[in-house]
Amino acid sequence: MVELAWDGFIQHTKQGWNIGRPPYEYLADRVPHPVPARRAEGRTKHRLVPDPVRGPVITRIFPVRALEKLGYDTIADQLNIDLERNPPPQPVDPARAVGRWTGSAVREFLCFSALQGTV
Structure with a gap:
């Protein structure tokens, strides 16, 4: 059953x-929702689209780390100068x-982006 559920999750993705x-x-x-019965219940599905405000923040972080070799805390300090242009992440809680x-947030984003191949 777990394998079937996992296969369904993979297809969904x-x-x-x-x-x-x-x-x-x-x-x-x-x-x-593409299934009429679920659509009738008001259910939806969603796809990811780039965030025009937050997407460029991650794009700006990578070269600063890779080329200027700045530390995570230094990068965070630079981002904190303009929080309107660089909105901080919101935790689940x-x-x-x-x-x-x-x-640590800067490090997390760089590691996740590297794993996903998005930078």
């Missing part, structure tokens, strides 16, 4: 659908939000 909260640099493009960039 290959078709471009997302499950759960979108990553930092993406927004959820919600569309009516809002009580954990610090309202600014941290070195």
